Amino acid sequence: MNIIIIEDELKTAKSLENMIISLRPGANITGRYQSVESSVAALSANGQPDLIFMDIQLADGLSFEIFKEVKITCPVVFCTAYDEYSLDAFKSNGVDYVLKPFSKDDIQNALTKVDELKNFFQQKGVPDLGELLGRFSVPEGKTTFLVFKNNKYATIQTEDIAYFYIRNESTSIMCFNKQEYAINQSLDQVAGAVSAKQFFRLNRQYLINFRAINEVEHYFMRKLYVKLTIETSEKLLINKEKSHSFLAWMENR
Structure with a gap:
C-alpha cells in the first residue's frame, strides 16, 4: 500500500509514519508534504497513492x-485537532478521521476501516469529494476565548489576541x-480553532496574529526573523x- 502524509508539523508527521509502518510493515510512505502548495504539486506530478493521511490545517x-x-x-483519513468541519459527513462518504493527539489505536482503527471499505472503493469508486466539500462552508474560526484570572471569568475577543504561546508547558x-x-x-487545539487566514503557527511555541507582525527579516541559515508589535x-x-x-500566507490573505 502506497501512502502519503500531508502534515505541517514534522514531529507529528514522523510519529504518524512510525505508527503506520509499525501497524502495516508492508506499507510504503511515498511522500510527506507540509503545505497545500507542495501537496498539489506532488499529486499532480506523481498521481494518486492508495491512501492519504491529511491534516486539515x-x-x-x-x-x-x-x-x-x-x-x-483514493480514500483520505483526515487528522485534526478539532471536530468542527462536519466530520460525520466525511465519515458517511467513505473516509475517516482521527483527532489529535492521536494514539496507535486510533491509527489502527482508521487503517482497519480503510481495509473494510477496500471492496467498496474498488467496486463503486470513491464519492466526489469536491461535491461533498461544496455542501458546507469553512468556518472563519473561533471568535472568543474564555479565560480565568483573579478569580473571575472573562471572554477575550480573538481579534484582540496578538499571539498564543507555550510557557512552562x-x-x-x-x-x-x-x-x-x-x-x-493545547496550542494544537487553538491552531485548529482559529482562522487560518488570521493566525500562523510559526513553530511549536508560537501561533501569531497577522496584525501583530511588525516586520520580517532574513536571518542566518536561510531562516526568517519575525518581529512583532508586542515584544x-x-x-x-x-x-x-x-x-x-509563511511568506505565501502573508501574501495570499
Whole structure:
C-alpha cells in the first residue's frame, strides 16, 4: 500500500509514519508534504497513492484547497485537532478521521476501516469529494476565548489576541493591550480553532496574529526573523522549510 502524509508539523508527521509502518510493515510512505502548495504539486506530478493521511490545517491554508486543484481518487483519513468541519459527513462518504493527539489505536482503527471499505472503493469508486466539500462552508474560526484570572471569568475577543504561546508547558494568550492569560487548551487545539487566514503557527511555541507582525527579516541559515508589535521573550525564527509557506500566507490573505 502506497501512502502519503500531508502534515505541517514534522514531529507529528514522523510519529504518524512510525505508527503506520509499525501497524502495516508492508506499507510504503511515498511522500510527506507540509503545505497545500507542495501537496498539489506532488499529486499532480506523481498521481494518486492508495491512501492519504491529511491534516486539515496546513502551513499555508486549509487542506480542502487541495481538492479544488486536484481530483482525489483514493480514500483520505483526515487528522485534526478539532471536530468542527462536519466530520460525520466525511465519515458517511467513505473516509475517516482521527483527532489529535492521536494514539496507535486510533491509527489502527482508521487503517482497519480503510481495509473494510477496500471492496467498496474498488467496486463503486470513491464519492466526489469536491461535491461533498461544496455542501458546507469553512468556518472563519473561533471568535472568543474564555479565560480565568483573579478569580473571575472573562471572554477575550480573538481579534484582540496578538499571539498564543507555550510557557512552562502550558498555553497562554498575549493580547495587544499586553494582558496575559493562561488557557486550558493545547496550542494544537487553538491552531485548529482559529482562522487560518488570521493566525500562523510559526513553530511549536508560537501561533501569531497577522496584525501583530511588525516586520520580517532574513536571518542566518536561510531562516526568517519575525518581529512583532508586542515584544516576545525570544527571537521568533522560522526555518527555511517553512519560510516559503509563511511568506505565501502573508501574501495570499
